[in-house]
Amino acid sequence: xxxxxxxxxxxxxxxxxxxxxxxxxxxxxxxxxxxxxxxxxxxxxxxxxxxxxxxxxxxxxxxxxxxxxxxxxxxxxxxxxxxxxxxxxxxxxxxxxxxxxxxxxxxxxxxxx
Amino acid sequence: xxxxxxxxxxxxxxxxxxxxxxxxxxxxxxxxxxxxxxxxxxxxxxxxxxxxxxxxxxxxxxxxxxxxxxxxxxxxxxxxxxxxxxxxxxxxxxxxxxxxxxxxxxxxxxxxxxx
Numbered sequence: 001x002x003x004x005x006x007x008x009x010x011x012x013x014x015x016x017x018x019x020x021x022x023x024x025x026x027x028x029x030x031x032x033x034x035x036x037x038x039x040x041x042x043x044x045x046x047x048x049x050x051x052x053x054x055x056x057x058x059x060x061x062x063x064x065x066x067x068x069x070x071x072x073x074x075x076x077x078x079x080x081x082x083x084x085x086x087x088x089x090x091x092x093x094x095x096x097x098x099x100x101x102x103x104x105x106x107x108x109x110x111x112x113x
Numbered sequence: 114x115x116x117x118x119x120x121x122x123x124x125x126x127x128x129x130x131x132x133x134x135x136x137x138x139x140x141x142x143x144x145x146x147x148x149x150x151x152x153x154x155x156x157x158x159x160x161x162x163x164x165x166x167x168x169x170x171x172x173x174x175x176x177x178x179x180x181x182x183x184x185x186x187x188x189x190x191x192x193x194x195x196x197x198x199x200x201x202x203x204x205x206x207x208x209x210x211x212x213x214x215x216x217x218x219x220x221x222x223x224x225x226x227x228x
Binding site: 044 | 146148153154155156158161171201203215216217218219220221222
């Protein structure tokens with residue numbers, strides 16, 4: 001059983017602050033890492049994907065990957081109330097089940113005005 | 114428009130009455146998957162399929178069946194639903210690649226209540 005752990009939250013930050021979301025995974029051979037955002041009652045939507053060590057920036061979002069530490073994070077700069085949602089970390093299995101993704105339980109983020 | 118379509122979106126039914134939730138994607142994706150989501154438990158995978166006629170169990174397959182006769186469709190079957198299968202269900206699909214999967218696209222979800 002692959003394990004994907006996220007900081008349990010909930011996380012609450014003021015508008016304009018940086019929100020930091022963390023995720024660790026157990027499988028060293030994982031190759032693909034994703035962050036999804038999910039509003040209450042809605043389907044997850046992809047916001048970031050990262051495949052190699054280092055940082056990847058997309059607008060206000062930065063994903064950071066450290067495969068040696070088996071750690072991936074998501075930073076949200078200039079947080080907005082509309083960022084309030086649950087953020088899901090997902091990690092793929094490079095082994096026999098190439099397509100399978102493993103999800104963490106999610107971190108609930110609240111951005112207050 | 115590229116999409117994953119689930120039907121129905123909402124269903125209230127009774128214990129033991131067989132039901133099928135359909136899932137269809139128009140992106141020619143090889144990989145399709147079913148998840149259920151319950152409060153505090155996150156997304157849990159029920160079944161997944163790597164391609165036509167290739168399916169495998171996820172983490173919570175008990176009480177569910179699937180089939181993959183066509184690439185675009187991946188129905189979820191509850192032969193004898195029970196109240197503990199009341200949940201929010203998502204279908205998802207993606208391309209598969211040897212060195213890392215592509216992101217999964219999710220359907221809008223099916224809220225299932227079994228009385």
